[in-house]
Amino acid sequence: MNKSEAKEKRRHSTPLKPYSFYRSRIPEFFPNVPLHWHNEFEINLILEGSGAFVCGADRFTAAAGDIVIITPDMLHSVYPLNSGILIYDTLVFDSSMIGSHSNDRGTDECIRPLVSGESELISHITSEHIYYGEIMTTAENIISAAKGDTPELDILMKSELLRLIWILRKSGDVYSGDKRRSEFLLPILEYINESYTESITIAELARAARMSESRFMAEFKRLTGISAMEYVIQLRLRYSMELLTGTDRKISDIAFECGFRNLSNFNKQFRLMCASSPKEYRKHHREHITEL
Numbered sequence: 001m002n003k004s005e006a007k008e009k010r011r012h013s014t015p016l017k018p019y020s021f022y023r024s025r026i027p028e029f030f031p032n033v034p035l036h037w038h039n040e041f042e043i044n045l046i047l048e049g050s051g052a053f054v055c056g057a058d059r060f061t062a063a064a065g066d067i068v069i070i071t072p073d074m075l076h077s078v079y080p081l082n083s084g085i086l087i088y089d090t091l092v093f094d095s096s097m098i099g100s101h102s103n104d105r106g107t108d109e110c111i112r113p114l115v116s117g118e119s120e121l122i123s124h125i126t127s128e129h130i131y132y133g134e135i136m137t138t139a140e141n142i143i144s145a146a147k148g149d150t151p152e153l154d155i156l157m158k159s160e161l162l163r164l165i166w167i168l169r170k171s172g173d174v175y176s177g178d179k180r181r182s183e184f185l186l187p188i189l190e191y192i193n194e195s196y197t198e199s200i201t202i203a204e205l206a207r208a209a210r211m212s213e214s215r216f217m218a219e220f221k222r223l224t225g226i227s228a229m230e231y232v233i234q235l236r237l238r239y240s241m242e243l244l245t246g247t248d249r250k251i252s253d254i255a256f257e258c259g260f261r262n263l264s265n266f267n268k269q270f271r272l273m274c275a276s277s278p279k280e281y282r283k284h285h286r287e288h289i290t291e292l
């Protein structure tokens with residue numbers, strides 16, 4: 001994992017193909033998706049199991065049949081529940097797919113506010129939604145077009161994405177965004193992501209946020225659901241997983257590279273997050289790759 005991935009550096013789109021499709025399996029592919037953000041929209045269709053999602057100010061459990069929508073620059077994370085598996089399809093797409101560069105009134109009033117953060121779409125759609133059947137059909141068409149991956153299906157995807165936004169506006173599921181949240185959190189998360197492999201303290205973070213330590217800790221947890229140091233540990237562990245599976249380096253060296261100053265604490269934190277030791281995790285991953 002790249003050190004600055006809280007603002008995700010992965011390139012999800014190109015001018016010719018402004019979207020990416022993924023099939024995610026937690027914890028088989030990775031134990032969780034820690035708090036991060038990116039400039040694109042994201043649609044998740046839950047296929048199996050359930051998971052705990054954080055999307056901006058919303059925290060909820062999404063299960064099979066649910067749809068989770070994330071607007072640009074929205075902080076979000078995903079965790080499995082009860083040691084079960086969570087499988088979902090994800091489409092991440094650039095705003096150009098919904099005509100964000102057009103100059104008509106529909107774009108000005110309905111699309112650009114979503115891109116700028118002035119407005120947000122509903123994050124969690126369940127079978128209780130009044131238009132659930134229509135939304136699910138549209139979402140399935142979008143995912144199917146992404147899987148098909150042809151220029152012709154790109155046209156269908158664009159039309160279905162616009163239809164989805166139209167349905168959500170029709171149902172009143174467009175809300176005013178909270179820019180104050182991003183103004184406080186995003187610079188702090190960027191700071192953490194540049195420094196998490198080094199020694200980092202609450203006092204240091206509070207100074208960067210221009211807050212007292214007690215207020216900083218309270219605000220960070222209120223907005224993210226976890227403490228700042230828990231977030232730091234998550235990033236260190238994610239980086240360690242990349243090194244465990246992508247290199248043959250000694251586990252002790254990896255622990256220190258990722259910011260842990262005590263091997264026994266590294267092993268303890270790793271087991272809490274992954275339900276296995278670093279050695280077991282490396283062995284399981286390599287056996288899985290061999291089987292594939």
